[in-house]
Amino acid sequence: xxxxxxxxxxxxxxxxxxxxxxxxxxxxxxxxxxxxxxxxxxxxxxxxxxxxxxxxxxxxxxxxxxxxxxxxxxxxxxxxxxxxxxxxxxxxxxxxxxxxxxxxxxxxxxxxxxxxxxxxxxxxxxxxxxxxxxxxxxxxxxxxxxxxxxxxxxxxxxxxxxxxxxxxxxxxxxxxxxxxxxxxxxxxxxxxxxxxxxxxx
Amino acid sequence: xxxxxxxxxxxxxxxxxxxxxxxxxxxxxxxxxxxxxxxxxxxxxxxxxxxxxxxxxxxxxxxxxxxxxxxxxxxxxxxxxxxxxxxxxxxxxxxxxxxxxxxxxxxxxxxxxxxxxxxxxxxxxxxxxxxxxxxxxxxxxxxxxxxxxxxxxxxx
Numbered sequence: 248x249x250x251x252x253x254x255x256x257x258x259x260x261x262x263x264x265x266x267x268x269x270x271x272x273x274x275x276x277x278x279x280x281x282x283x284x285x286x287x288x289x290x291x292x293x294x295x296x297x298x299x300x301x302x303x304x305x306x307x308x309x310x311x312x313x314x315x316x317x318x319x320x321x322x323x324x325x326x327x328x329x330x331x332x333x334x335x336x337x338x339x340x341x342x343x344x345x346x347x348x349x350x351x352x353x354x355x356x357x358x359x360x361x362x363x364x365x366x367x368x369x370x371x372x373x374x375x376x377x378x379x380x381x382x383x384x385x386x387x388x389x390x391x392x393x394x395x396x397x398x399x400x401x402x403x404x405x406x407x408x409x410x411x412x413x414x415x416x417x418x419x420x421x422x423x424x425x426x427x428x429x430x431x432x433x434x435x436x437x438x439x440x441x442x443x444x445x446x447x448x
Numbered sequence: 449x450x451x452x453x454x455x456x457x458x459x460x461x462x463x464x465x466x467x468x469x470x471x472x473x474x475x476x477x478x479x480x481x482x483x484x485x486x487x488x489x490x491x492x493x494x495x496x497x498x499x500x501x502x503x504x505x506x507x508x509x510x511x512x513x514x515x516x517x518x519x520x521x522x523x524x525x526x527x528x529x530x531x532x533x534x535x536x537x538x539x540x541x542x543x544x545x546x547x548x549x550x551x552x553x554x555x556x557x558x559x560x561x562x563x564x565x566x567x568x569x570x571x572x573x574x575x576x577x578x579x580x581x582x583x584x585x586x587x588x589x590x591x592x593x594x595x596x597x598x599x600x601x602x603x604x
Binding site for chain 1: 485507508509512513515526528531533534535536537538539540542600601603
């Protein structure tokens with residue numbers, strides 16, 4: 248849809264930022280700054296991050312979530328992000344998609360986690376409609392029994408962010424740095440996907 | 449529903465305040481004041497106690513972590529002073545009135561679920577010394593807050 252047509256229909260606008268290989272720490276700094284200081288809607292797509300990095304949610308405790316000795320020995324960077332959720336190890340094969348929205352521009356979505364996730368689930372339903380088995384299951388994106396994307400959110404007074412790290416491909420050796428979380432969903436398999444073109448934006 | 453009303457009555461009795469009977473599922477206590485971001489405040493002289501409402505905790509889901517400010521930290525009406533984490537999301541907690549933090553609920557560090565199970569009692573979050581008692585006039589009373597919640601939920 249053209250910009251002028253969107254304005255004619257009085258639809259809210261969303262700014263798109265495409266990055267490639269940006270360090271995940273810089274991406275997170277950008278996201279938090281945009282969430283708290285901008286009044287626009289944003290979609291940030293970062294195709295891979297420069298080095299393998301562990302990213303924990305706000306309440307993450309390294310001793311519980313990481314094989315700390317191995318992480319320190321191999322000098323893997325560890326970041327604690329401003330959103331909730333679990334721990335992920337990301338690298339150049341991870342595709343990051345972040346959506347920052349004014350709550351009034353998405354009026355059918357209440358600014359609470361389950362409502363935001365229901366909305367994002369329906370968005371990604373469209374994205375992955377050509378792929379069998381996509382669903383939002385126990386708050387994760389899965390194909391059938393296999394989780395392929397973690398997601399997390401931060402909700403402030405009138406805005407929220409929903410961001411996802413799609414493990415488009417991954418090095419199985421990196422998973423050894425992470426411990427199994429204490430609350431484990433039914434499915435536990437993570438799959439490596441063949442590359443798909445993402446022409447939704 | 450009956451259990452929640454019984455619980456609300458016991459809380460109200462302990463706090464020596466009355467409770468509004470609502471056909472709605474969330475509990476709202478009379479004699480508290482409420483912000484449109486779903487925090488409650490109980491004012492006692494120049495001190496105030498805050499928390500998040502039953503409506504908020506119900507919509508947030510299981511709280512797994514509460515980020516608390518330090519004692520001595522200044523809070524401003526409408527501005528964030530901490531956060532709760534639930535269902536993969538961090539949600540700001542906004543201050544209903546301005547003041548200086550004099551006490552935080554350390555119990556929430558080990559037992560964040562108190563915010564869910566006892567949002568008006570054991571799940572209190574911080575106590576502050578007020579800097580402007582008049583700010584409370586801008587907040588909603590229980591009836592207005594109840595209506596606010598109903599209208600908000602009806603939109604979605």
